[in-house]
Amino acid sequence: MARGSPLPLAADGSGRFLPWLIALMVFLAAAATGGAFAIGGALERWDAGLQGTVTVQLPPQADARPAPDLVAAALAAIRQMPGVAQAAALDDAATAKLLEPWLGTQVDPSLLPAPVLIDIRVADGAALDRAGLQTRLAAIAPGATVEQRGAWLDRIFYVAHLIEIGAGAVVLLIGLVAMTAVVFTTRTGLALHAGLIDLLHLMGATDAFVARQFQWHAFWLALKGGGIGLVMTVVGFGGLRLAAEQGALPGAGDLVPILRLPLEAWPVILVLPLAMGLVGLVTARITVLRTLARMP
């Protein structure tokens, strides 16, 4: 014998649009979460790649390329530094290649007062004392600079961190919008069924009993919306990625890594529908209890 709910909430139409609203919000939350994870992952990979290399620049001396003996002295000093696995100066051909965009192919870089660049590969797990190297090189080649990774890369990480915080704020905002939607749906339901609720009270229903009818209704609506949102996320991101990969979206090839949501984002995204369900449940319960408590 099926047990009937005393309030016909599913039939009153007050929650008809809630699942679709929640679905859209879950999709946006999934996009924000996935985007934050993707950017974070890309930067970590980039950082890991940069961690092992350092560039030293020896400036021109008296309007000419630094002399080979100066370069050799600088290389010797660099190789003595703890943590250095390999150090090599860029040869003329490599320097010409670097200058090619500005000077073309007809210029001999050895005739130009161009700096000499030295690539250093740091041993795995080792840290290079950049300040110490800078001091040591200053004595050999005044004006020599050790590329300071921190300054610009840290700015990028700071921006990436801001993007992650922004994504978190977006998810929070989406949660607030979902709560507001549930509050209005619940209040509409309370108004529509005021007569029945009065009757239930007269029969001895507690406010908690009435709240239970609304909270589970909101839970299932939000869960249903969350499920639809999840499907939208999978289909939406999957479709866009496929289209970008196959060149159907001109210029979108660079977006492929972002559209490929990282694996670690999926547990968070999969939990979103349930989280929305719980947001619906708690919000509806609080709304009903607070509204009924104001009744005489």
Next chain:
Amino acid sequence: MIRLESVAMRYGQGPEVLRGIDLELPSGSFHFLTGPSGAGKSTLLRLLYLEARPTAGRMTMLGRDIATVPRRERPALRRRIGVVFQDFRLIEHLSAFDNVALPIRMAGESEIKVREYVTDLLKWVGLADHMQARPSTLSGGQQQRVAIARAVIGQPNLLVADEPTGNVDDALAVRLIGLFDELHRLGTTVVIATHNEALIERFGHAVLALDEGRLTRHEGRA
């Protein structure tokens, strides 16, 4: 069990619909409440089933001063009162079974007990074959019996009925009041508002008469 002292009642800023009501209904008593239309019968019943509060005077019920009962304690008090409304107030989307089951489900009774009690009660009121019927598919008399079953399933201390025989023929009316009489014999306090003098005469219980908001008669055996 129920005591009203100088009770008055008005709706909003309107005139008093009940005035200076002094009344005592002992536990296990049976009273018919009568009087012309507009005399205040329904309002007095609304006070008794706690849908309204007196605007003046003092009312005690089941050992509690109604004015001091906090909101959170009202459900427990209301579960001790069974009500048969004049318009039945059955829940249309629920079956007869679920309508009757509602008060004990709200009280947290197990589904096994709910099935047992509701089935027995619907048999008792002659609706064993209509358990899954929606109220709109039942006749007036059948709806009335569902409403009565719902009012008594929680074994209330007080049973209040507003014109419970208004929509049924005389034979069924006698049978319905007979049901209330059985409950009364089991110890339930019963108050029934009715215009039906023949029924009052037939059952011979105490009579409360209201006229223009005043209690004009309180007589007979309770």
